[in-house]
Amino acid sequence: MATTPDAVLEPAGAPPVPDARSVTDARIFVASQWQLMWWRFRRHKVAVASAVVVLGFYLVVVGADFLAYADPDASEAQRSLMPPQRVYLLDGWRFAPYVHGVKGVRDPNTFKRVYRPDPSQKVPLRFFAQGFEYRFLGLIPATRHLIGVDGGDAEKRIFLLGTDVQGRDLWSRLMYGTRISLTIGLIGVSLSLVLGVVLGGLSGFYGGVIDTLIQRTIEILRSIPTIPLWMGLAAAMPRDWTILQVYFAITLIISLLGWTDLARVVRGRFLAMREEDFVVSARLVGCTRTRTIFVHMVPSFMSHIIAATTLALPAMIISETALSFLGLGLRPPAISWGVLLQQAQNVQTVAISPWLMLPAVPVIVAVMAFNFLGDGLRDAADPYGR
Amino acid sequence: MLAYIGRRALLALFTVWAISVLSFAIIQLPPGDYVTSYIAQMASSGSVVTEEEAQNLRIQYGLGQPIYVQYLKWMNLIVRGNFGMSMEWRRPVAEVIGERLWLTVVVSVAALILTWVLALPIGIYSAVRQYSPGDYAATFVGFIGLAVPNFLLALVLLYLGFVLFNAHIGGLFSPELQDAPWSTARVVDLLKHLPVPALILGLAGTAQQVRIMRANLLDELRKPYVVTARSKGLSELRVLLKYPVRLALNPFASTIGYTLPYIVSGSIIVSLVLGLPTVGPLLLKALIAQDMFLAGTIVLLLGLMTVIGTLISDIVLVWIDPRIRLEET
Numbered sequence: 001m002a003t004t005p006d007a008v009l010e011p012a013g014a015p016p017v018p019d020a021r022s023v024t025d026a027r028i029f030v031a032s033q034w035q036l037m038w039w040r041f042r043r044h045k046v047a048v049a050s051a052v053v054v055l056g057f058y059l060v061v062v063g064a065d066f067l068a069y070a071d072p073d074a075s076e077a078q079r080s081l082m083p084p085q086r087v088y089l090l091d092g093w094r095f096a097p098y099v100h101g102v103k104g105v106r107d108p109n110t111f112k113r114v115y116r117p118d119p120s121q122k123v124p125l126r127f128f129a130q131g132f133e134y135r136f137l138g139l140i141p142a143t144r145h146l147i148g149v150d151g152g153d154a155e156k157r158i159f160l161l162g163t164d165v166q167g168r169d170l171w172s173r174l175m176y177g178t179r180i181s182l183t184i185g186l187i188g189v190s191l192s193l194v195l196g197v198v199l200g201g202l203s204g205f206y207g208g209v210i211d212t213l214i215q216r217t218i219e220i221l222r223s224i225p226t227i228p229l230w231m232g233l234a235a236a237m238p239r240d241w242t243i244l245q246v247y248f249a250i251t252l253i254i255s256l257l258g259w260t261d262l263a264r265v266v267r268g269r270f271l272a273m274r275e276e277d278f279v280v281s282a283r284l285v286g287c288t289r290t291r292t293i294f295v296h297m298v299p300s301f302m303s304h305i306i307a308a309t310t311l312a313l314p315a316m317i318i319s320e321t322a323l324s325f326l327g328l329g330l331r332p333p334a335i336s337w338g339v340l341l342q343q344a345q346n347v348q349t350v351a352i353s354p355w356l357m358l359p360a361v362p363v364i365v366a367v368m369a370f371n372f373l374g375d376g377l378r379d380a381a382d383p384y385g386r
Numbered sequence: 387m388l389a390y391i392g393r394r395a396l397l398a399l400f401t402v403w404a405i406s407v408l409s410f411a412i413i414q415l416p417p418g419d420y421v422t423s424y425i426a427q428m429a430s431s432g433s434v435v436t437e438e439e440a441q442n443l444r445i446q447y448g449l450g451q452p453i454y455v456q457y458l459k460w461m462n463l464i465v466r467g468n469f470g471m472s473m474e475w476r477r478p479v480a481e482v483i484g485e486r487l488w489l490t491v492v493v494s495v496a497a498l499i500l501t502w503v504l505a506l507p508i509g510i511y512s513a514v515r516q517y518s519p520g521d522y523a524a525t526f527v528g529f530i531g532l533a534v535p536n537f538l539l540a541l542v543l544l545y546l547g548f549v550l551f552n553a554h555i556g557g558l559f560s561p562e563l564q565d566a567p568w569s570t571a572r573v574v575d576l577l578k579h580l581p582v583p584a585l586i587l588g589l590a591g592t593a594q595q596v597r598i599m600r601a602n603l604l605d606e607l608r609k610p611y612v613v614t615a616r617s618k619g620l621s622e623l624r625v626l627l628k629y630p631v632r633l634a635l636n637p638f639a640s641t642i643g644y645t646l647p648y649i650v651s652g653s654i655i656v657s658l659v660l661g662l663p664t665v666g667p668l669l670l671k672a673l674i675a676q677d678m679f680l681a682g683t684i685v686l687l688l689g690l691m692t693v694i695g696t697l698i699s700d701i702v703l704v705w706i707d708p709r710i711r712l713e714e715t
Binding site for chain 2: 216219220222223224225226227228229231232233235236314318321322325326327328341344345347350351354357360363364367368371
């Protein structure tokens with residue numbers, strides 16, 4: 001594609017270039033393919049906003065321990081099912097965020113534990129406060145967290161999003177859950193990508209029997225209800241596997257689901273490109289097949305692959321969440337969005353503690369952001385078209 | 387047309403074969419064979435399986451023989467309608483699944499029909515009144531439908547129903563008709579409960595189909611033949627329905643085949659959240675208890691059902707739209 005600039009020089013039916021615009025047009029003529037794509041992508045406002053959101057999610061992945069303020073596994077029966085706390089930003093006129101202390105009491109009628117904010121007690125929030133120990137990026141030992149409270153006295157704690165049944169802080173767990181859910185999606189999609197590019201490439205480059213075989217396989221895979229199948233595979237995992245083993249097994253299972261669409265995209269590009277001049281000339285000057293494919297063809301449709309990969313991510317995230325939600329995917333003590341949502345399975349529980357449904361919010365936001373971003377990238381992927 | 391249907395049927399046959407292999411793999415995956423777990427199960431409940439009985443079971447299922455012989459024996463039993471024993475329920479698998487399979491079919495078909503019934507008019511409206519508030523509303527709901535996994539949607543609706551109306555919107559039957567024999571009252575009750583699960587299951591598919599229909603129809607509406615039809619004095623509705631809608635239906639129809647597997651998949655998880663008496667909860671229980679004959683059979687039957695459903699919808703669509711015939715054969 002990069003070698004056929006005619007499409008830019010003579011846009012079909014374009015009016016004669018007015019003088020004022022000739023400067024920008026000159027810029028377009030000499031711009032590289034990636035530059036053109038970036039300009040086109042920038043025009044898609046929703047996609048740009050989604051890119052920021054996605055970036056934010058991955059910052060959480062990197063800095064989960066810094067953003068969490070409580071040990072995600074520290075449970076405390078005294079703080080079971082606390083509702084989210086209100087944060088007061090201003091103390092008088094000064095910006096000094098604080099929360100009220102909380103007192104747990106038994107309701108004399110129902111014997112249920114209820115929590116009342118205690119307005120007489122102000123618990124100031126500190127930025128870059130000391131907290132539990134962790135290793136930043138898995139390497140550097142650190143104890144600082146974005147927010148926290150002094151001392152960490154039992155009565156003076158923060159629970160921004162409340163706690164779960166075992167009294168673990170939901171905000172901190174959500175941070176760690178984001179790390180696992182999003183990396184599983186990313187690793188899963190990379191595996192899918194390898195499968196999709198190899199099989200789609202074989203299919204599109206060789207054609208004939210191989211093509212028919214792979215295309216039929218894709219059609220068969222797409223006409224099978226996948227969830228029961230993945231449930232079966234996931235349930236067959238030995239119970240005594242470690243978290244890490246389960247993590248990779250689940251990744252493998254969900255990546256077997258996502259490759260078909262990627263393979264279709266790659267095959268389509270190969271078919272469209274097989275007869276292009278630059279591919280033919282590469283063959284004629286004596287490039288080997290591998291070199292033709294990886295040096296000349298793959299770079300020119302890299303952008304399409306990136307777009308298709310982004311669009312495949314939401315399905316991965318949803319699959320992991322669904323499997324873990326059912327108790328067949330990741331199991332506690334691992335933390336993922338699906339594991340967190342497991343606590344919201346029961347309507348009675350949710351009706352009393354609706355904040356347990358909060359982990360659904362990042363799932364939905366992430367899925368939407370990846371979808372919009374993928375749409376924008378797909379439109380930008382072919383800057384010479386339309 | 388026959389050649390096309392023949393090819394679809396052949397592919398369906400292959401799909402069924404692939405599903406049977408995968409279901410068999412699911413049965414085989416856990417460690418230990420069927421008979422050892424059967425004996426252990428029996429022993430835990432106090433009854434003893436004699437050596438002779440165990441030997442007979444081993445011969446019946448061909449355990450100890452090469453894996454493909456075991457597969458063929460299993461297929462042979464299945465074709466004769468013998469799905470093996472469910473260990474957890476200690477009853478034949480066919481009996482345990484029973485009515486639940488049909489209710490799964492009912493829920494899935496309801497969702498599929500709802501998808502078509504909703505997507506067609508909304509898609510047409512969105513295209514004809516492009517950028518109208520209605521179009522924006524449809525697009526917005528569509529994005530929500532695509533982004534919210536259906537089991538979360540079920541959860542949220544269940545919660546809202548509980549909090550706002552103090553009503554339980556789950557289930558397929560009222561409590562008093564739960565285990566009653568089939569009667570008119572029970573069918574009416576089922577129909578009353580059906581819309582909520584059908585809507586939850588069908589929403590994502592509907593959203594996708596609306597987008598496809600809208601895009602196709604927008605392409606068609608810009609073509610000169612529409613102007614021609616209008617200038618000949620046809621009424622606006624007739625212009626629309628007679629030509630562009632029919633043409634836009636073609637790519638719309640060819641993607642419908644993928645909707646059914648998606649709905650069936652979703653029905654498993656949604657059934658769990660909403661407490662529907664379909665095979666979904668049964669499958670999960672069977673998988674957790676490692677009741678593999680039951681689990682494998684459910685996966686096989688769900689697959690079979692989906693393939694048959696897709697084949698039927700393929701044939702119906704070919705019959706409705708002659709353009710598919712010309713294109714694909």
